[in-house]
Amino acid sequence: MSLPDFARIPRERLPELLAAMPKAELHIHIEGSLEPELIFALAQRNGVALAYPDVQALRDAYAFTNLQSFLDIYYAGASVLIEEQDFYDMAWAYLRKAAEENVRRTELFFDPQTHTARGVAMATVINGLHRACEDAREKLGVDAALILCFLRHLSEDAAFETLEQALPLRDKFIGVGLDSSELGHPPEKFVRVFARCRQLGFRLVAHAGEEGPAAYVWSALDALHVERIDHGVQSIHDADLMRRLAQEGIPLTVCPLSNLKLRVFEDLRQHNLGQLLEAGLVATINSDDPAYFGGYLNQNFIETFDATGLGARQAWQLATNSFTGSFADAQAKRRWCDEVNATFARFAA
Numbered sequence: 001m002s003l004p005d006f007a008r009i010p011r012e013r014l015p016e017l018l019a020a021m022p023k024a025e026l027h028i029h030i031e032g033s034l035e036p037e038l039i040f041a042l043a044q045r046n047g048v049a050l051a052y053p054d055v056q057a058l059r060d061a062y063a064f065t066n067l068q069s070f071l072d073i074y075y076a077g078a079s080v081l082i083e084e085q086d087f088y089d090m091a092w093a094y095l096r097k098a099a100e101e102n103v104r105r106t107e108l109f110f111d112p113q114t115h116t117a118r119g120v121a122m123a124t125v126i127n128g129l130h131r132a133c134e135d136a137r138e139k140l141g142v143d144a145a146l147i148l149c150f151l152r153h154l155s156e157d158a159a160f161e162t163l164e165q166a167l168p169l170r171d172k173f174i175g176v177g178l179d180s181s182e183l184g185h186p187p188e189k190f191v192r193v194f195a196r197c198r199q200l201g202f203r204l205v206a207h208a209g210e211e212g213p214a215a216y217v218w219s220a221l222d223a224l225h226v227e228r229i230d231h232g233v234q235s236i237h238d239a240d241l242m243r244r245l246a247q248e249g250i251p252l253t254v255c256p257l258s259n260l261k262l263r264v265f266e267d268l269r270q271h272n273l274g275q276l277l278e279a280g281l282v283a284t285i286n287s288d289d290p291a292y293f294g295g296y297l298n299q300n301f302i303e304t305f306d307a308t309g310l311g312a313r314q315a316w317q318l319a320t321n322s323f324t325g326s327f328a329d330a331q332a333k334r335r336w337c338d339e340v341n342a343t344f345a346r347f348a349a
């Protein structure tokens with residue numbers, strides 16, 4: 001099939017097109033979708049004390065200077081999650097939003113160590129999230145899958161222990177990832193546990209090159225053998241790495257509003273997404289932690305396009321990349337890419 005005629009789509013219609021086009025979200029921490037209102041509702045339901053008197057005071061605290069300043073508040077927010085129903089409610093709220101935004105496929109990260117460290121059972125976490133994913137498929141037509149993330153500020157032994165706890169529920173998540181504080185915690189720290197997960201047949205991803213250097217992206221690829229890089233925006237500083245990412249078609253799950261709020265870029269106009277696409281990388285747009293960074297997926301698209309001047313061609317590329325970069329089966333990917341083409345043909349008619 002030939003490419004849509006992008007020149008026929010006027011710039012004024014871009015926001016409408018960005019919202020309407022089918023898309024996949026490949027980088028969303030489900031705990032980062034916990035809105036202040038739900039944090040307060042769950043705190044009350046579970047009798048958990050919060051450090052803030054009300055929703056507004058909590059929201060006012062969302063002024064971050066870097067990744068760590070965000071993570072401290074993010075882990076505190078997650079402390080209200082106790083029962084299986086809490087995990088369900090959190091994921092269901094996100095999945096409903098995703099359906100409204102024409103997300104067809106979403107791969108949700110979750111951080112079990114944040115919860116098991118507080119005495120919440122692994123099964124409570126995974127069963128609640130998984131039930132929401134099943135309901136999303138049935139009731140919303142959204143295909144949702146779970147990816148278990150190891151916290152990189154903790155030890156590899158702790159990651160192994162987490163894996164052991166999760167293995168009885170292995171049919172309920174498709175892969176593993178690596179998140180939390182990047183600087184000082186290089187991928188090499190987790191070589192053995194990723195090797196084990198690879199042996200077990202899990203899909204592998206890792207955060208790399210968000211605040212950390214391009215060298216961390218190399219080691220995520222060569223030491224951990226990940227299939228996708230989360231963020232990866234620092235790759236731009238290494239021409240050999242850029243060539244490799246392009247040649248091997250390794251997807252980058254880029255999160256523009258997150259990068260702005262965590263000061264990876266001081267201004268959205270300086271974001272390098274356009275350069276990554278120009279270099280032929282399989283870059284995608286994602287929300288990361290939408291409740292904390294001021295926007296869900298469509299807001300990320302709309303603000304980024306507005307600030308950087310990207311156009312309909314890049315919109316098509318990003319929507320297509322989101323499906324090709326996903327871990328869905330080949331037939332579903334083809335169906336969604338056809339749907340992307342049909343949407344663009346309609347806007348170009």
Ligand SMILES: Nc1ncnc2[nH]cnc12
Binds near residue numbers: 032180181
């Ligand atoms: N942007 C991010 N980077 C690393 N770990 C995270 N956990 C939640 N959001 C994250």
Ligand SMILES: [Zn+2]
Binds near residue numbers: 027179207230288
């Ligand atoms: Zn992330």
